[in-house]
Amino acid sequence: MPKFNPLVARLSPPPVPSVAAWAKSYDGSHGPLLDLSQAVPGYPPHPDMLAWLGEAAASKQAAGYGPIEGEIPLRTAYGNHVAELYGAPLTGRNVQITAGCNQAFVATVIALAGAGDTILMTNPYYFNHETTLSMLGINVDIVPCDAASGFIPDVDSIEASLHAGVKALALVSPNNPTGAVYPAALLADIFDLCRRNDIWLILDETYRDFLADTAEPPHGIFSIEGWQNHFVSLYSFSKSYCIPGHRIGAITCGMQTVHQIAKIMDNLQICPPRAGQIALVKAIPALADWREENRLEIGRRSTAMQAVMAGLDGWKLESIGAYFAYVRHPYPDISAEFVAGKLATLAGVVCLPGDYFGEIQEGFLRFAFANADVETIGLLRQRLENFKLPGI
DSSP: OOOOOHHHHTSOOOHHHHHHHHHHTOOSTTSSOEEOOSOOOSSOOOHHHHHHHHHHHTSHHHHSOOOTTOOHHHHHHHHHHHHHHHTSOOOGGGEEEESSHHHHHHHHHHHHOOTTOEEEEEESOOHHHHHHHHHTTOEEEEEEOOGGGTTOOOHHHHHHHOOTTEEEEEEESSOTTTOOOOOHHHHHHHHHHHHHTTOEEEEEOTTGGGOSOOSSOSOOGGGSTTGGGTEEEEEEHHHHHTOGGGOOEEEEOOHHHHHHHHHHHHHHTSSOOHHHHHHHHHHHHHTHHHHHHHHHHHHHHHHHHHHHHTTOTTOEEEEEETTEEEEEOSOTTSOHHHHHHHHHHHHOEEOEEGGGGOTTOTTEEEEEGGGSOHHHHHTHHHHHHHOOOTTO
């Protein structure tokens, strides 16, 4: 028998392909398949974006190696964008471009923690974060979040979880899987706690462009003196620009942190994919109105999802925001994985079970409603109303 790294071998296979297999068993008897499983935008990229990608991909420039930290024009454009968004003195020198936000997380945690150290995460958590830490030999301690608090983390619970081995706290807001949006005041308090205890706050902001309230910045941490020593923000261009296959993400952090992460990136990727970077330099300023309309569209889909769940017997919408609705299913003594599998094969509704996002999540399902239009989301109500587990 071949011998593999036990830190990798002990992990379960990637979850999304297994869910796709459930969908293939659906016979179509209730109408079209409703795929609410993967967090992808349910509308295409802007035609100009596709044209810019094509031009860049056909260029000699994109065929060669680029800078490890990312294309300087993109770092500059994105640095200016986040500086305006947060009202903070950020520049391109605070930006490291990566091959997607998952790679941004990998590179960040390698820079901040080593095997045997501990990173705190909330429960439920984004499963790729947990498996990344596990395969790196970094311990994971869990800060509980519950439905009664809207799955918002509590500062006292975070503080109670701190110990000498903790190097960082990793959060996602808007959250995956729950959709919960962490208030700016709470994030400020959490950052203050991290700074006082000399640990890092890693904030994955992949879904920030789909916040319902844009009157104020998502947080004010970038304006706090000395933020560079304890804060790292992660971002993905995949959702806002509908280009997940091009794998472009970003890290915003202090310049010293960029320097450390560049060492890691040189070994992970050498340089991020170039065609997408070149196209995004044009897209960031040019597609602002288009991105805003998409934000409003996701809001309409969120409203439709709330209407579907309102008064639905046995089902309870516990949290919703950005791309996700976190729903309590009506079978408390049965695992969410079993319920989700049957929901896909018998009712043609594909979603992710709460079991995939942490312990004691068996009672929940995650619906990623962003990849379905309002009319399609409306079909969900009858499917859930008529769904019954066999023999129960």
